[in-house]
Amino acid sequence: xxxxxxxxxxxxxxxxxxxxxxxxxxxxxxxxxxxxxxxxxxxxxxxxxxxxxxxxxxxxxxxxxxxxxxxxxxxxxxxxxxxxxxxxxxxxxxxxxxxxxxxxxxxxxxxxxxxxxxxxxxxxxxxxxxxxxxxxxxxxxxxxxxxxxxxxxxxxxxxxxxxxxxxxxxx
Amino acid sequence: xxxxxxxxxxxxxxxxxxxxxxxxxxxxxxxxxxxxxxxxxxxxxxxxxxxxxxxxxxxxxxxxxxxxxxxxxxxxxxxxxxxxxxxxxxxxxxxxxxxxxxxxxxxxxxxxxxxxxxxxxxxxxxxxxxxxxxxxxxxxxxxxxxxxxxxxxxxxxxxxxxxxxxxxxxxxx
Numbered sequence: 320x321x322x323x324x325x326x327x328x329x330x331x332x333x334x335x336x337x338x339x340x341x342x343x344x345x346x347x348x349x350x351x352x353x354x355x356x357x358x359x360x361x362x363x364x365x366x367x368x369x370x371x372x373x374x375x376x377x378x379x380x381x382x383x384x385x386x387x388x389x390x391x392x393x394x395x396x397x398x399x400x401x402x403x404x405x406x407x408x409x410x411x412x413x414x415x416x417x418x419x420x421x422x423x424x425x426x427x428x429x430x431x432x433x434x435x436x437x438x439x440x441x442x443x444x445x446x447x448x449x450x451x452x453x454x455x456x457x458x459x460x461x462x463x464x465x466x467x468x469x470x471x472x473x474x475x476x477x478x479x480x481x482x483x484x485x486x487x488x489x490x
Numbered sequence: 491x492x493x494x495x496x497x498x499x500x501x502x503x504x505x506x507x508x509x510x511x512x513x514x515x516x517x518x519x520x521x522x523x524x525x526x527x528x529x530x531x532x533x534x535x536x537x538x539x540x541x542x543x544x545x546x547x548x549x550x551x552x553x554x555x556x557x558x559x560x561x562x563x564x565x566x567x568x569x570x571x572x573x574x575x576x577x578x579x580x581x582x583x584x585x586x587x588x589x590x591x592x593x594x595x596x597x598x599x600x601x602x603x604x605x606x607x608x609x610x611x612x613x614x615x616x617x618x619x620x621x622x623x624x625x626x627x628x629x630x631x632x633x634x635x636x637x638x639x640x641x642x643x644x645x646x647x648x649x650x651x652x653x654x655x656x657x658x659x660x661x662x663x
Contacts, residue, residue, distance in 0.1 A: 421621050
């Protein structure tokens with residue numbers, strides 16, 4: 320193979336690589352499910368819509384939000400969210416509308432109420448527990464260290480005494 | 491003595507996780523239980539110009555069964571719903587969810603029609619109001635128009651005898 324042909328081949332490989340990257344980038348965009356186009360009354364409403372579909376859970380797929388789910392129900396609920404906002408509802412009202420039908424399960428950010436107390440406060444309780452345990456362990460160690468310090472002092476005293484003796488002996 | 495704490499934690503975790511395994515994450519408790527059934531007014535499958543609404547059914551115990559011709563597990567459930575209909579306890583109203591009349595009629599012709607009426611929820615809006623997220627679903631509604639019981643997924647022979655029929659009988663008094 321001539322040098323020229325190898326060079327052409329290398330260029331061809333480079334080009335294919337570029338195509339592959341560009342292709343992947345394009346199709347990456349398609350994996351986002353929300354490809355419907357909605358008209359909004361204001362950019363603020365659009366932001367509210369995007370936040371809502373990001374925080375509402377799809378009930379069919381359960382581990383996806385409405386924004387990323389391709390399920391039929393998620394499509395319908397996105398449409399419903401859009402309509403409710405266009406009718407002048409606030410994001411909280413839209414969330415209440417969903418909760419009234421599907422329960423607290425639709426919220427990825429559960430409200431602070433009696434049955435979610437453990438969920439909200441549990442981590443802080445665990446943190447407190449860890450702090451208390453660590454604190455107690457450290458105190459225990461200090462108690463152990465304390466007599467050692469005494470012993471160190473004694474040892475120092477003894478050493479200096481023996482040093483003195485040695486010096487006296489040398490003399 | 492020193493392994494008591496880790497062992498305790500292990501047993502606690504195993505117990506909790508084991509309990510978690512007995513739960514079905516697909517079953518989400520409906521907030522609609524004991525609440526008034528959502529309003530609706532929908533065309534009947536065999537008389538599209540005629541509408542049936544919630545107030546037409548007030549004063550009677552009835553069952554709403556959400557189905558669709560495209561729903562595979564509805565086929566499995568169909569025999570059980572037919573069984574319930576044959577007991578002549580209550581009217582079973584079908585909610586034909588996101589379906590077309592021609593497909594729905596063909597389906598009922600093929601398998602039989604246990605419903606006193608089937609309502610066409612073509613765009614699925616009434617389904618949303620009822621909190622439907624997986625077809626089939628079955629609701630039992632009392633004389634006062636309140637939802638007493640909801641079954642998610644296909645009703646089995648066992649759940650029919652153990653849950654659906656007792657709920658109906660309790661409401662019938």
